[in-house]
Amino acid sequence: MDTCPQVVIQVREKLLHICVGGCWNRNIPWPQEAGDALRAIVDARISNVRLESTELVQWDSSLLVFLCQVVKAAKERSIPVQTALPHGLDRMLKLAFAVPPKEGSGRENHKEQLFARVGACVLGLLPRIGDFLSFLGELVFSFRRLLLGKTQMRLQDLFSAMHECGIQALPIISLTSLLFGLILAFVGAVQLTQFGAQIYVAGLVGIGMLRVMGAIMVGVVMSGRVGAAYAALIGTMQVNEEVDALSTLGVSPHDFLVLPRVLALMGMVPLLTLYADLMGLVGGFMVGTLMLDLNPMEYLNATVTMVPFKHVIVGLVYGTTFGGIVALFGCYHGIRCGRSAQAVGQATTTAVVHSIVGIIVATAVITIVCNVLGV
Amino acid sequence: MVGCTAQDKQTRPLEDCVPRIRVRELSVAFGSYVLMSKVSFDVQPGDIFMIMGGSGCGKSTLLRVLMGLKEPSAGTVQYDGTDFWNGTANTRSELMRGTGVLFQNGALWSSMTLAENVQLPLQLYTDMDEAMIREYASLKLALAGLAGFEDYYPSEISGGMRKRAGLARAMALDPPILFLDEPSAGLDPVSSRLLDDLILELRESLGTTFVIVSHELASIFAIANNGIFLDAQTRTATAHGDPNALLRAPDTEANARLFLTRGGAKAEATT
Numbered sequence: 001m002d003t004c005p006q007v008v009i010q011v012r013e014k015l016l017h018i019c020v021g022g023c024w025n026r027n028i029p030w031p032q033e034a035g036d037a038l039r040a041i042v043d044a045r046i047s048n049v050r051l052e053s054t055e056l057v058q059w060d061s062s063l064l065v066f067l068c069q070v071v072k073a074a075k076e077r078s079i080p081v082q083t084a085l086p087h088g089l090d091r092m093l094k095l096a097f098a099v100p101p102k103e104g105s106g107r108e109n110h111k112e113q114l115f116a117r118v119g120a121c122v123l124g125l126l127p128r129i130g131d132f133l134s135f136l137g138e139l140v141f142s143f144r145r146l147l148l149g150k151t152q153m154r155l156q157d158l159f160s161a162m163h164e165c166g167i168q169a170l171p172i173i174s175l176t177s178l179l180f181g182l183i184l185a186f187v188g189a190v191q192l193t194q195f196g197a198q199i200y201v202a203g204l205v206g207i208g209m210l211r212v213m214g215a216i217m218v219g220v221v222m223s224g225r226v227g228a229a230y231a232a233l234i235g236t237m238q239v240n241e242e243v244d245a246l247s248t249l250g251v252s253p254h255d256f257l258v259l260p261r262v263l264a265l266m267g268m269v270p271l272l273t274l275y276a277d278l279m280g281l282v283g284g285f286m287v288g289t290l291m292l293d294l295n296p297m298e299y300l301n302a303t304v305t306m307v308p309f310k311h312v313i314v315g316l317v318y319g320t321t322f323g324g325i326v327a328l329f330g331c332y333h334g335i336r337c338g339r340s341a342q343a344v345g346q347a348t349t350t351a352v353v354h355s356i357v358g359i360i361v362a363t364a365v366i367t368i369v370c371n372v373l374g375v
Numbered sequence: 376m377v378g379c380t381a382q383d384k385q386t387r388p389l390e391d392c393v394p395r396i397r398v399r400e401l402s403v404a405f406g407s408y409v410l411m412s413k414v415s416f417d418v419q420p421g422d423i424f425m426i427m428g429g430s431g432c433g434k435s436t437l438l439r440v441l442m443g444l445k446e447p448s449a450g451t452v453q454y455d456g457t458d459f460w461n462g463t464a465n466t467r468s469e470l471m472r473g474t475g476v477l478f479q480n481g482a483l484w485s486s487m488t489l490a491e492n493v494q495l496p497l498q499l500y501t502d503m504d505e506a507m508i509r510e511y512a513s514l515k516l517a518l519a520g521l522a523g524f525e526d527y528y529p530s531e532i533s534g535g536m537r538k539r540a541g542l543a544r545a546m547a548l549d550p551p552i553l554f555l556d557e558p559s560a561g562l563d564p565v566s567s568r569l570l571d572d573l574i575l576e577l578r579e580s581l582g583t584t585f586v587i588v589s590h591e592l593a594s595i596f597a598i599a600n601n602g603i604f605l606d607a608q609t610r611t612a613t614a615h616g617d618p619n620a621l622l623r624a625p626d627t628e629a630n631a632r633l634f635l636t637r638g639g640a641k642a643e644a645t646t
Contacts, residue, residue, distance in 0.1 A: 026501055026511075026549070060549045065510045068517070088580035095576055096514060101523025340485030340530045 005063070007033035008054075009040055014047040016040055018070060021055045024063035034066055041073045049074045051083045059089060068096050135332050139262065142254040152255040161264035165226045169272060172225065177209070177217050177276035181283020184208050189292055198292045202299050203306030205284030211311040212318055214276040216363060218269055219322030223355030227330035230261055231351035234334025235344040243335070253335060262327040269323030270316045277315060310375060318366055325358040393456045395420045395552060395584045396441065401450035403436055410436055414450070414612045416603050420551070423578060423585045425595050425602030425618060427634060432607035434588045435479075435556060441586060442554055443471050454552075472500060474552040475545030479560065481537035483529035489516060489540045490525035496547040512547070519543040520569065535566040542573070552584045553577075559591040567591065571598050592637060596622075604631035 005024045010017035018037050041049060051067060067085075071093065074081045083090055112120070145151045188204040234257055237243050243253050281303065288299045333351040337343050394417035402412040410433040418424045426434045439445040441452060443459065452459040454470045462470075483492050493512035497503060503511065513525055519539040529537055538558060545553055558574070559567035571594050577583045589595055595602070595618050604614035604621070606628070614621055614631035621627045622635045 026503060061511060061514060062507075065507070065514050068514055069510065088582075091576060092518065092580045095573070095580075096517045096522075099517070099520035099522055338530065340528075342486040343530075 004028060005031050005034075007031050007037055007066075009033055009037050011040065011046070014045060016046045016049045017052065018049065019052045019054055020063060020066070021053060021057075023057045024059040026060055026062040028062075030062070030066060038069055038073055041070065041077065041079070047079060049079055049081045051081060051085055053085050053089070056086060056089075063089070064092055064096065067093055071097065131336070132332060135335065136328070138252075138254045139258060139328075142252065142259045145255065146259065151259065152251050153259050154256070157256070158260040158264055161260045162268055164229075165222065165261075165265055166268035166272065169222065169225060169268075170275070172221055173218060173272055173276050174279050176221055177214060177279035178283045180213060180217055181205055181209055181280030182287055183283075184213065184280070185284040185287035189287065193292070198288070198294060199298065199302050200306075201284060201288050201292060201294075202302035206281060206303045206307035207311055209280030209284070210277045210307060210315050212315065212363065212367070214280055215273045215315050215318035215322055216359065217280075218272045218276050218319060219326065219359040220356060222265065222269060222272075222323065223326045223329075223352055223359065226265065227326040227355045228348050228352050230327065230330030231334040231337070231348045232344055234331060235337030235347040238334065238337045239339050239341070239344060258331040258335065261331055262324065265323040265327035266320055267323075269326075270319040273315055273319030274312075277312070314370060314375060318363065321362050321366065322359050325362060326355045329354040329358060394418055395422070395455060396586070397451075397453040397456075398441075399451045399453075401437075401440065401452065402448045403433065403440055403445065404448040409448075409610060411605060411610050411612075412449075414603070414605070416612065416615060418584060418586060418601065420584055421578060421582050422601045423574065423587065423598050425599040426586065426588045426605065427590065427595065427602055427618070427631075428605035429590075429607050429630075429634065432605040433610075434605060437605065438554055438556055438586065438588050442474065442476055443467055472548065473550050474554060475548065475550040477538065477541045477545045477553065477555045477558060479556045480534075481529065481541035483537060483540055483544065485529050488526050488528055489521065489532075489543070492529070492540065493544050493547050496544070500548060512543075515543040515546050516540065518546070519573065535562045538562065538570070542570075546577070549581070550583070552586065555585060555587045555589075557588055557590075559589060559594050564593075567594060574598055590634075592635070604628070604634065606630050
């Protein structure tokens with residue numbers, strides 16, 4: 001009998017007696033009378049509620065939840081509630097109502113309509129672009145201070161950023177570019193061998209890698225490897241108020257955090273692009289000599305004659321642009337990060353997505369420009 | 376359960392009771408660096424137990440050992456007579472369910488609202504339906520003085536409120552033991568006092584046992600009835616007992632006395 005929770009309701013004229021007893025545990029559902037009691041309070045004839053307990057063996061928060069609901073329901077109808085409960089229970093009940101809900105703290109969960117959401121998205125686009133432009137503007141001022149020799153950037157930050165995004169990226173760049181050169185050569189070979197023009201694999205791989213693919217490989221790898229790291233790092237600094245600490249010291253976060261990273265990436269990505277070009281050529285060379293049985297000297301000679309030097313220059317233009325894009329988006333989303341763990345995750349994701357989209361768009365633009373210029 | 380309540384303690388000799396937490400000869404090391412050694416103490420049911428000591432003496436680390444986050448290098452920790460660290464991972468997680476933790480900065484999950492933060496333990500470990508869980512979470516937040524803030528995200532409320540919300544989450548499963556890491560650090564005196572009152576209230580009403588790391592002297596003297604003092608130099612516990620009694624006792628170890636008198640009797644005399 002005492003293993004289950006009990007509620008006994010008695011109505012005496014206008015007085016509602018609610019008597020709780022037994023063993024209240026959160027794993028045992030409320031007795032049916034609990035619901036009856038809550039409904040009874042709403043009855044207009046009731047003008048007084050009395051809470052009591054008999055043979056209350058054990059209780060936890062489930063009883064407290066029930067009593068709170070009773071008191072809340074009574075309060076809604078402004079009926080006075082008398083309590084004759086065990087000491088601890090009474091105190092907890094008082095504590096639950098000790099701090100009234102702050103006015104205006106409640107929130108309504110209203111779902112927005114599709115059009116409203118689309119509209120908000122479009123209207124929010126312009127301020128966001130404006131914000132990015134103001135970030136760019138700050139960076140230009142930073143550059144100006146650098147040229148005037150008044151920068152607050154520390155050289156050691158620049159060098160460590162260069163080390164991080166340059167030398168430490170060599171293994172992964174080697175692997176991806178070598179494999180990409182191999183793939184390019186394979187794909188070309190399938191078609192070219194059909195009419196005995198295997199030697200043109202050298203030109204295909206050479207022009208493909210040097211002109212654009214080497215730079216794109218480096219750009220994509222860098223956006224995942226470095227852009228994400230920048231966004232997460234600066235975002236976490238934002239969460240820890242480290243960026244604010246810099247500002248209060250009179251140090252511009254742009255000089256101190258953004259500029260070295262942008263410079264490092266714009267400096268190192270072209271070099272990495274050259275390296276990726278070389279690895280791609282090695283990949284093509286391996287396919288050409290080992291699979292297509294071309295003479296090694298013949299392959300190298302064909303590469304030199306078929307690939308003019310201007311392609312290397314065009315590749316470097318791509319690479320420098322990509323480096324800038326990755327650094328800009330990484331730092332921008334880091335600096336504009338909110339103050340929670342979730343915001344850091346979001347900043348990192350957006351940084352990578354924007355970098356990769358930016359790389360693709362920039363490739364298209366540069367390709368068209370080169371086409372128009374005839375390079 | 377064989378633990379004894381505050382009333383039992385007066386009627387029965389202490390040796391008869393199995394303490395809620397029993398720590399014996401505990402040593403904690405990071406690699407070859409020994410942070411503390413041979414720390415022993417008992418926490419009785421309904422105790423408000425303070426872990427005190429200067430910065431870097433291992434207060435928080437000791438708490439991490441008790442919470443199951445850091446393995447000790449030697450010694451035993453028992454909850455209600457069950458060995459914690461020598462048991463299986465299953466026993467450990469079972470025992471941990473009987474505890475709640477308030478981390479120093481609340482450690483609320485930032486992607487969830489306050490209500491969702493409190494609801495998560497309930498969803499994981501109880502069979503209640505969603506409506507009931509919501510009521511539960513609202514109650515716990517109301518007890519912590521946060522009625523009406525259910526749909527707020529942790530980033531939208533103040534530090535003191537985050538702490539209260541953290542306490543509400545720690546209380547979600549009605550654990551008999553609550554661990555609090557620096558509950559009053561960073562709170563204004565009034566909020567800190569309110570938190571102390573809440574702790575006392577929970578102890579009185581629910582009989583919850585508290586293990587608290589703190590160096591807020593006012594709150595230590597106001598709420599603690601037992602505690603240990605860890606010393607950074609000797610790397611062990613140098614004083615045991617009620618902080619108020621330690622302050623009065625003539626034979627309290629020098630560093631512990633310095634701590635409790637805020638740097639010495641002189642400083643106390645001038646204030």
